[in-house]
Every structure is written in structure tokens, then in C-alpha cells.
Amino acid sequence: MKLQSFRTRIAAWYFTIIAASLSIFGVGSWFANKASLYHSIDDSLSDRIEGIKRFMSVQISALSINEIRDEFREHSVLGPGGDLFQVCDATGAWLYRSQPLENNQVPIRLPSQIGNGIVREDIRVAETPLRMASQRILINGRAYTVQVAAPIGEILESLERFRWTLVVFIPIVLLVSSAGGYMVSRRALKPVDEISATARSISIHNLSERLSVPETGDELQRLSETLNGMLGRLNDSVRRMTQFTADASHELRAPIALIRTTAELTLGRRRDPEEYEGAMRDVLVESERTTHLLDSLLTLARGDLGMEALDLIPVDVGAAAREAIEESRTFAAEKSIVIDSSIPDGDLEIDGDSHAMRRLFVILIDNAVKYTYPSGKIRITVGKNSGSIEAAVVDTGIGIAKEDQPHIFDRFWRADKVRSRAAGGAGLGLSIARWIVDQHHGTITVESEPGSGSAFRMSFPATSPDSATHPPASVT
Ligand code: ADP
Numbered sequence: 045m046k047l048q049s050f051r052t053r054i055a056a057w058y059f060t061i062i063a064a065s066l067s068i069f070g071v072g073s074w075f076a077n078k079a080s081l082y083h084s085i086d087d088s089l090s091d092r093i094e095g096i097k098r099f100m101s102v103q104i105s106a107l108s109i110n111e112i113r114d115e116f117r118e119h120s121v122l123g124p125g126g127d128l129f130q131v132c133d134a135t136g137a138w139l140y141r142s143q144p145l146e147n148n149q150v151p152i153r154l155p156s157q158i159g160n161g162i163v164r165e166d167i168r169v170a171e172t173p174l175r176m177a178s179q180r181i182l183i184n185g186r187a188y189t190v191q192v193a194a195p196i197g198e199i200l201e202s203l204e205r206f207r208w209t210l211v212v213f214i215p216i217v218l219l220v221s222s223a224g225g226y227m228v229s230r231r232a233l234k235p236v237d238e239i240s241a242t243a244r245s246i247s248i249h250n251l252s253e254r255l256s257v258p259e260t261g262d263e264l265q266r267l268s269e270t271l272n273g274m275l276g277r278l279n280d281s282v283r284r285m286t287q288f289t290a291d292a293s294h295e296l297r298a299p300i301a302l303i304r305t306t307a308e309l310t311l312g313r314r315r316d317p318e319e320y321e322g323a324m325r326d327v328l329v330e331s332e333r334t335t336h337l338l339d340s341l342l343t344l345a346r347g348d349l350g351m352e353a354l355d356l357i358p359v360d361v362g363a364a365a366r367e368a369i370e371e372s373r374t375f376a377a378e379k380s381i382v383i384d385s386s387i388p389d390g391d392l393e394i395d396g397d398s399h400a401m402r403r404l405f406v407i408l409i410d411n412a413v414k415y416t417y418p419s420g421k422i423r424i425t426v427g428k429n430s431g432s433i434e435a436a437v438v439d440t441g442i443g444i445a446k447e448d449q450p451h452i453f454d455r456f457w458r459a460d461k462v463r464s465r466a467a468g469g470a471g472l473g474l475s476i477a478r479w480i481v482d483q484h485h486g487t488i489t490v491e492s493e494p495g496s497g498s499a500f501r502m503s504f505p506a507t508s509p510d511s512a513t514h515p516p517a518s519v520t
Pocket residue numbers: 411412414415439441442443444452453457458459460464465468469470471472473474475498
């Protein structure tokens with residue numbers, strides 16, 4: 045519907061532009077034609093006045109008025125309507141009047157009524173259109189009016205014919221070109237019809253379909269390619285979201301099934317208080333795991349929706365790292381793992397969110413503890429390096445195989461599902477870590493050697509000196 049009106053709009057614009065151009069062309073050429081025809085007749089009238097003037101200046105002193113009249117009659121100045129002229133003196137007395145003008149009593153201006161130039165006018169004498177030119181001339185100090193005329197019937201007829209040609213020709217050209225314009229716009233917009241028909245048929249169920257790309261090398265081709273690119277990205281997003289939902293449901297099923305089984309088994313018969321206590325502890329562990337999983341899911345889902353955008357204020361990365369170390373120390377001590385750190389005091393500020401920063405270090409340190417053998421070592425460093433704050437969490441753990449390294453930041457990805465789940469992981473920690481790093485405009489990379497350990501290195505743009513006057517970030 046909209047497309048139809050777009051095409052109509054193009055046709056209407058096209059019609060208006062052609063109509064305006066043709067009208068300007070028609071009116072312009074009519075006036076140009078008229079000017080050219082009048083120019084040539086006016087030239088010949090001027091020549092005739094000039095001829096009469098010459099004749100009079102030669103003859104007037106030699107001849108009497110009557111002789112001049114006779115001379116005029118004999119040598120009537122030729123040209124179109126050559127005998128159509130009249131001459132009078134300052135009192136209005138006629139020197140000469142050609143018959144048709146006399147018969148029709150065509151008036152003449154006295155010399156005193158005419159300025160210096162030639163007065164030109166169109167008149168009608170006995171239904172005959174005439175072009176008339178009058179001029180005051182001075183001969184031997186006496187003023188006369190010379191008035192010459194020429195019939196312009198043919199000129200007017202030719203102009204009329206030209207006018208009719210335009211009146212008939214312009215609408216025909218207009219119609220033909222508008223029809224052509226409409227057809228051209230139809231042809232030009234046909235691919236748009238096809239694109240919109242395909243686009244209408246694409247929904248979430250067939251997002252892998254693509255629009256046909258016209259090989260025209262123009263905007264339509266670019267538009268189709270752009271839309272196809274967009275469809276590709278949408279398809280990927282939807283696939284990731286669907287995968288995320290499926291993985292999330294799968295991960296949630298396990299602890300909930302465990303809670304249910306524990307409850308059913310425990311309630312199956314009467315038990316000792318110790319057995320009830322043990323069952324309740326299992327339920328508690330699984331509930332905590334579920335809560336942790338739900339928290340992670342919520343963070344990622346809100347991050348995807350842009351709802352979890354962080355409020356960035358100057359934050360001390362060193363302070364966040366120290367807090368995370370303290371938080372993880374008990375967990376590390378359970379495995380006799382030593383956490384050693386090198387974090388200078390102050391001057392480690394970035395524009396960030398202190399809570400998210402601490403969470404980032406907790407995720408990395410917890411992973412390091414989880415995937416390091418008892419009595420292993422973890423080293424955390426934070427430092428400044430020309431305009432950026434660099435941090436690293438290095439462990440002497442099991443390491444990550446080369447082929448697994450590109451996947452570790454993917455959601456729900458775990459190198460060893462059984463080991464990871466046993467350690468309480470759902471494969472979301474590093475996804476959240478990367479999201480936090482992205483939010484801080486930083487980078488995170490991993491270097492790892494199976495059997496030797498892993499090193500997670502991060503880099504963040506340091507707070508610029510201008511914003512260093514902000515109050516220090518509160519660490520929650
Ligand atoms: P999980 O909750 O399973 O730890 P993560 O997203 O934090 O999920 O990590 C994804 C996977 O990356 C882990 O399952 C593990 O296989 C691997 N991994 C992460 N950190 C380390 C590490 N420090 N040492 C060895 N493997 C690691």
C-alpha cells in the first residue's frame with residue numbers, strides 16, 4: 045500500500061516537473077517566436093521610415109507639397125505594405141496619406157505628441173491587423189510625423205498556429221512521458237516489491253532465509269545486501285538466545301532434580317535426625333548453587349538487554365583485586381593454595397564499577413582455585429602501564445588445551461563438564477567476566493599450557509588526569 049503511494053508520488057513529481065518544463069518551454073518559445081517575427085517587421089518599418097526621411101530631405105526644398113505628394117504616390121516606399129504610410133506636418137496637414145489609411149481615417153499623432161524614439165503599435169484597420177511605426181522627423185527645421193504600417197495577418201496566423209501546436213503537443217508529450225515515467229518507476233521499483241514480499245514472509249521461524257539480491261550495482265543491491273546482513277545478525281542473535289535458554293533450562297534442571305530426589309528419598313520412610321540434617325544440607329548446597337546460577341543468568345540476560353549498564357566512576361582496580369583476594373582466601377585455604385599478590389597502593393584508577401570489578405576478580409580467582417591442584421599457587425598482579433591499568437590472575441593449575449582456549453568465554457562452555465559441575469561451575473563465570481571487561485572498554489586474554497597453569501591478563505584504559513579529581517569509588 046505504502047509502496048503504491050510511493051510510486052504514485054514519484055509519478056506525480058515526474059508529471060509536475062515535466063508539465064512545468066513543457067509549459068515554460070511552450071510559453072518561452074511562443075514569446076521568442078513572436079519577438080523574432082515582430083523584430084523583422086519592425087526592422088523593415090524602420091527602414092521604410094528611414095527611406096521616407098531620406099526622400100523628404102532630398103526633395104522637400106526642391107518640390108512643392110503637391111509635387112512631393114505625387115512623388116510619394118509614384119515612388120511609394122516598397123516593402124511589405126509598402127504603400128501603407130502617411131505623413132503630416134506639425135499642424136496636422138497631410139503631406140501624404142495612402143489610400144487604405146485615408147479611407148479608414150487611421151489617426152496620426154502630431155510630431156509634438158511623439159518623443160524621440162519610434163512609437164510602435166498594433167492596430168486593426170477594416171478587420172486587417174497592422175503593425176504601425178510612427179516617428180517624428182525634422183527636415184529643414186520643420187517637424188513631421190511619418191507613420192508606416194505593414195499587415196501582420198500572416199504573422200498573427202503563424203503565431204496562432206504555433207500556439208495551437210503547443211496546446212495539442214504539450215499534453216501529448218506530457219501524457220506519453222508520464223506513462224513512460226510511470227512504467228520506468230514500476231520497473232525500477234519491481235525489485236523493491238520482491239524484496240518487501242520476501243521480507244514479509246520472513247519471521248523468527250525462517251530467519252535463515254535471505255532476500256534476493258538484484259545484481260544492479262545500485263542502491264537496491266546495497267539495500268538488499270544490508271538487509272541480508274541484518275537478517276544474518278538477527279539470526280545469530282536468535283540462535284544464541286535460543287541456545288542460551290535451552291542451556292539455562294538444562295543447567296537448572298540438574299540442581300532442582302537433585303533437591304526433589306533428596307526430598308522424595310528422605311520422606312520415603314522415617315529417618316534419624318542426622319539423616320534429615322544431611323538431606324537438608326544437600327538441599328541447601330543445591331539451592332545455593334541454583335541461586336548462584338540464577339544470579340549469573342540474570343546478569344547476562346540483563347546485560348544482553350542493556351539493562352545492566354554500569355555506572356562508570358573512578359574506581360581503584362587494586363582495591364577491587366584486594367577485596368576479591370580476601371573473599372576467596374578461605375576457599376583457597378581449603379585446598380592449601382597460596383594466593384600471592386603484587387598490587388601497589390593508589391594510582392590504579394579506571395572509570396568503572398567497583399562492584400563489577402570485584403566480581404571480575406572473584407570469578408578469575410575462584411576459577412584459578414577450582415582448576416589448580418591442592419598446594420598450588422595463584423599470583424595476582426595489578427599495575428599501571430602508560431595510560432592503561434594492567435591486571436593478571438596467574439595460576440599453576442591444570443591449564444587449558446589450545447583448542448579449548450577460543451571457547452572458554454562462551455556461555456555454558458566447560459572443558460570438563462563433570463569436573464566443572466562438581467566444582468560448582470555452570471560455564472557462565474568467564475562469560476560474565478568478559479561482559480564486565482567489555483563494559484569497562486578493556487580487553488581480556490588467556491595464555492595457558494595444559495599441566496603448567498593459566499594466565500588471564502586484562503587491560504583497562506586508565507582514568508584520564510582530567511577526571512582524576514572525582515571522589516574515590518566506594519567499594520561495596
Ligand atoms: P565454570 O563455571 O565452569 O568455571 P567459566 O566460564 O568460569 O565456567 O569457565 C569456563 C571453562 O574454562 C571452565 O569450565 C574450565 O574448563 C575453563 N577454565 C576457566 N578458568 C580456568 C583456569 N584458571 N584453569 C583451567 N581452566 C579454566
